[in-house]
Amino acid sequence: MRFATPLLFVSTGLLASCGGPNKVIKDVYSPDGRYHVEVRQCPAVGSMSGGTETQASILDAKKVGTCHSAIGTIAQFSVNEPDDQLQLEWISDSELRAWHPNFNPAYGPEAFSHPANNSPVKVTFARK
Template sequence: MKFAVPVLLLSSCLVASCGGPNKVIKDLYSPNGRYHVEVRQCPAVGSMSGGTETQASVLDAKKPGTCHSAVGTIAQFSVNSPEDQLQLEWLSNTELRAWHPGFNPAYGPEAFSHPADNKPVKVTFAPK
């Protein structure tokens, strides 16, 4: 029983990534200001050595994103390194174009989540 707390703490760190960055590196609002896409640097999942990963979240204008949580997001996707090569462009008030040279040309990023129905913003993965 003496080892229960350290093991629990260690497993929590592996899942939630203890420490590390949690900062917005880019924030781009839709033309009408109703939505925004927030690019955030986050601790890498499972990294105890300070590794990072980048996620992009499409949100209502008044909502901030959170690392490793899709709660309240309209859409969320992973961003390959280097992050500064990510292209983001609002094509309209409700359509976002996103592209990175590391995305798969057939389907976009490695990880992409969005509600199955009733999504107010369409995300298109295509180069300019």
């Protein structure tokens, strides 16, 4: 019983560090209104110090996303900097251009999840 209190403290500390922001900071709809890019401020993955990241989820217009879940998304990517330098522009009803200064010029963000084939939205990572 002597070790129960310190162990409880450690467990509580870990749970508290997993919390953090999960809020929409920008929502950009495609020209026809069929899709939208929901940009959220989220807790940084693996951050024990309360760091944040910016997550962009492409969704059908009537769906909402959540931090660190790709369920129901058409595509999703993150930027480790929680800032407003993420550029988003719908080039057409089904093509999105996205860019951030931290993207690799050759391929875009470090992580990008999307269906292998038949995605209804094409995402291009390029400067304006």
